[in-house]
Amino acid sequence: MNVDIHSAKKTTKIFMSTPLCMVAVQENESPSPGLPKRRRRGANINWVHVFRQMALCAVGIPLAFGCYLIINQHFFGSIQIVGHSMSPTLRENGQYLVKRWKLRDYTPKAQDIVVIKDPADQGLSVERIVAVEGQSVHFKDGKVFVDGKELQERYLSPGTLTYTYSQKHEQLILCGRNQFFVLGDNRLASIDSRSYGPVPRANIRGLLLAR
Structure with a gap:
């Protein structure tokens, strides 16, 4: 029982004497239970959506330009x-x-x-x-x-x-x-x-x- 008390005090002293920046790191590394973890930037890019938009641009721009030429040459x-x-x-x-x-x-x-x-x-x-x-x-x-x-x-x-x-x-x-x-x-x-x-x-x- 005495050992436990001294261990707790020692742990408390070490924690309080740790620089604030180190405390922040320790807290991020060991988040409280139930709190959502922060997502890293760029970790969840939807590449399927990106390639789909690029494909639409690759098809849509020439198509629009072709329609413009047809209208300009034959209609107005x-x-x-x-x-x-x-x-x-x-x-x-x-x-x-x-x-x-x-x-x-x-x-x-x-x-x-x-x-x-x-x-x-x-x-x-x-x-x-x-x-x-x-x-x-x-x-x-x-x-x-x-x-x-x-x-x-x-x-x-x-x-x-x-x-x-x-x-x-x-x-x-x-x-x-x-x-x-x-x-x-x-x-x-x-x-x-x-x-x-x-x-x-x-x-x-x-x-x-x-x-």
């Missing part, structure tokens, strides 16, 4: 205007929506703003249709006449005159089958049908929807 797309050939109607660097869907069923009409394959440099440009197949375009005294009637162009800047690029004072042009005469709204800064003539239907690549 956007273009950015470069230059001033369509001002003041379209502003330079402006973004506009273009319809490409069912262009085969689309019948171009006068006043439509379209994206065309430029016959001059094979690039893309935006112009306004002023005459369709079978119609005549007559330039005279700075004015435009379609089938003998002066074209009312309220979209032009006030005082705008339209002249041909030739040395002729006036010029008469006839649109043939599936041909369309296009002009830029900024007549002084536009290379259009006055230069390369009526545009074939196959060169029309899109219809501008937003203005």
